[in-house]
Amino acid sequence: MIRFFDFVFSLIGLLLSLPLLSVVVIIGFFDTGSPIFRQQRVGRYRQPFTLVKFRTMKKDTASVASHLASKDAITRFGRFLRRSKLDELPQLWNVLTGEMSLVGPRPCLFSQEKLISEREIRNVYDSRPGITGLAQINDIDMSTPRLLAETDAKLLAELNVRNYFHYIVMTLLGKGSGDRVKG
Template sequence: MIRVFDILFSLIGLVFLSPLLILIFLIGFFENTSPIFVQKRVGLNLKFFSLIKFRTMPIQVRSVGTHLLKNIQLSPFGNFLRITKIDEIPQLWNVLFGDMSLVGPRPCLFNQRKLINERKKRGVFKVRPGITGLAQISGINMKTPSLLAKTDQKMIKNMSLYKYFYYIIKTIFKIIQ
């Protein structure tokens, strides 16, 4: 049932937000000629997929988790995209194509070995990664791999249709704040 809602909501979101997506794409293109950022991530059953986002950093910045960078170099427009979370909207394509869900553990990079090992131990890769979830609304990020994996496991264990909507609504309120 959750997959049906993922497809429905991602389609509605992409259609409804298409004018904004086009505008962001054009602004990003004029800022750095490469407004879309595609990054290899670890998904369901440890399979790699290409995560789609709006580019927030200059093209020459290496592709690692931002928590591993000492000085995060955001472009001026990229800073706005990060603050408003608009950079995440293209992930609706990942949801539509089945690589992700709206709710699930955030997909990690292939080189985040400690997090991958922690998640393997807890069965986190048995579900689709998501745009939001318990860790995101709790402020837990990739800097604390063990805590993140435990939180992901807890979310998966208690997942229901009610929790699915709860995490989405809670995320929207966090963004608005």
């Protein structure tokens, strides 16, 4: 049932946000010269997939988890995209294609070995990664691997249609601050 909702909502979201996506791409060209950001992430069953987002950091920024990146790497437009969570919109494509869900554990980088290990212990990789979830609305990010993995496991154990919609609504209402970047 959740996959059905993922498909329908991501398709509708992409169609309705197409004008906004176009504007962000145009502004992004002026901001960084390359508005779309693609990165290999750990997906379901630890399979790699290419996550798609709007670029919020300078083009030459090292590919590290957000909590390890420098605040200076974020562009002014990127700050706006992160605050408004518009940088996540292109991930609706990942949801539409079945690589992600709207609700689930945020996909990490393959270099985040501690988090991968903690998630494996808790069978988190048996599910699709998501755009939002329990950890995101509670400001738990990838800088605390064990807590994040425990929260992800709790999310998955308690995930039902009601919670699915709850996490989406809480995210749309601005709950959670997104990925932290060091000062």
